[in-house]
Amino acid sequence: MSPETPPLAVDIDGTLTDDRRALNPRVIPVIRNWPERVVVATGKAMPFPIALCEFLGIERTVIAENGGVVFVESTDRLELVGDKAAADAVAAAYRDQGYDLGFGTVDLANRWRETEIVVQIDQPVAPLEVLAEDHGLVVLDTGYAYHVTDPSVDKGTGLETVCAELDHEPGDFLAVGDSENDAQLFDVAGESVAVANADPTARERADRVTEASYADGFLEAVAPYRE
Structure with missing residues (x-):
């Protein structure tokens, strides 16, 4: 049964x-x-x-x-729930350092996000983690992307x-x-x-x-x- x-x-x-x-x-x-x-x-x-x-x-x-x-x-x-402005600031700073989110110009991975941003898994993660910490966020590795997200x-x-x-x-x-x-x-x-x-x-x-x-x-x- x-x-x-x-x-x-x-x-x-x-x-x-x-x-x-x-x-x-x-x-x-x-x-x-x-x-x-x-x-x-x-x-x-x-x-x-x-x-x-x-x-x-x-x-x-x-x-x-x-x-x-x-x-x-x-x-x-x-x-x-989440600080999207902080996540967007991380993305902007990451680009300013010469990196790319990795999803192309249209960026369907981030286009409709409301609380976080994601970065392609083949992009450098160490500078992303530093920037996220500076903005009170964390980087979550799901195996498919790096998510810059609210730790709460x-x-x-x-x-x-x-x-x-x-x-x-x-x-x-x-x-x-x-x-x-x-x-x-x-x-x-x-x-x-x-x-x-x-x-x-x-x-x-x-x-x-x-x-x-x-x-x-x-x-x-x-x-x-x-x-």
Whole structure:
């Protein structure tokens, strides 16, 4: 007999995707048919998880920008936490030192961000960390980008904000992820699972680690609730 299905908080990149960040179609029916609430928790700007929920056909309850942005559709609540002016100042100073954010002229990675900025993972991180510290911010390495963000927010505080709007506690949730930015989410969730490709911080903070990687790891993580 399967255990009672919990609400689900799930990362996108590296968790619902393959190693090229393409969504694995096998996760679609699982999330669409999940019988409890699903919260999409990501480092991406809000339009990306909102679009994912839209196309999956689920309620738009999202944590974006590593907790800096939280939207709960059922209560029409949008919360923004973070010093975007300071993050923009870091980006400007980084460019003044001769570096580049690395996402091209249009820069879709930063175009819709409201609380932080991101820098391509192949750009120098040491000067970025110095500039971030000078502005009271931190650099978070998600494995996909460097996020210059407010140290007071994370995916864990994001889930707490979601739960304050809804009839849930963070401890009710199953959380699945793969990166350092999922660790605080794991800390507050009732059960946490890192997929096999997860970084050391996520693996250490998770209750269990799957044998499979990427989306196959997600499917393994939720399998006990689907049997």
